[in-house]
Amino acid sequence: MAKLPGMPVRGSQTGRPIMVLLDVLGQRWTLRLLWELGQGPATFRALRTRCDEVSPTLLNQRLKDLRELALIEQCEAGYALTGHGMALAQKLASLDGWANEWAAMLEAREGARD
Amino acid sequence: MAKLPGMPVRGSQTGRPIMVLLDVLGQRWTLRLLWELGQGPATFRALRTRCDEVSPTLLNQRLKDLRELALIEQCEAGYALTGHGMALAQKLASLDGWANEWAAMLEAREGARD
DNA sequence: ACGGTATGCTACAAAAAAAGTAGCGTCAAG
């Protein structure tokens, strides 16, 4: 069952929305799922494939949670982001640039050490 | 042991930086830790307190991983974000606004249903 | 020097979450 904002979550009794969000996103595959759906809607099986054959049990669990949190919804094409989900996914997308710089920095560091 | 960009991670063989990042951030407490450190440096124990007495085992594990990934570093005040870590934490901070809107929307929805 | 206290951290067992695999029920095409 998904935790809704306003309710206490792991590590925060306050129910502050950001804490709920950090808790939800901190579950395995949640971020990845949002990322993949940011590329466009997908069916259950397509999503599994995109996520390296993640176990259907977990996929279904996450889809249920994200649906309860109104971040995704079902449509003819399978699952798709809602308006709010899209806004969040865009914020994730903006991490891509950062990640590349970060990787370049790490690589330089590793290279220097060897 | 932390996974570095360039290495395959859970759910992605490519080693794409963003995939590594999503994998790391998808571990419990990682996001929260970055968030808390975004508020300023903290000692091990202070961090534990801020994170609702998270178990020292896990805290230490995460700190080690984040250190290897060059997102945090040790200083006199305890642990602090590195330059890259700060940039990432700022991106997280920008989720706060989104989370508030999202929570308001959910609340309205719930209210309407009851 | 001596308890008292704080810190950073490790060890270990129990509980919870995730992974992996099989397969069911429905549908549509051949």
Added chain:
DNA sequence: CTTGACGCTACTTTTTTTGTAGCATACCGT
């Protein structure tokens, strides 16, 4: 009426996370 795709559930094993105890070091006042 068989075959194949789909969405999903059941069940077992493995991995992660928790919770609790406690050690070693360092400072503090007496």
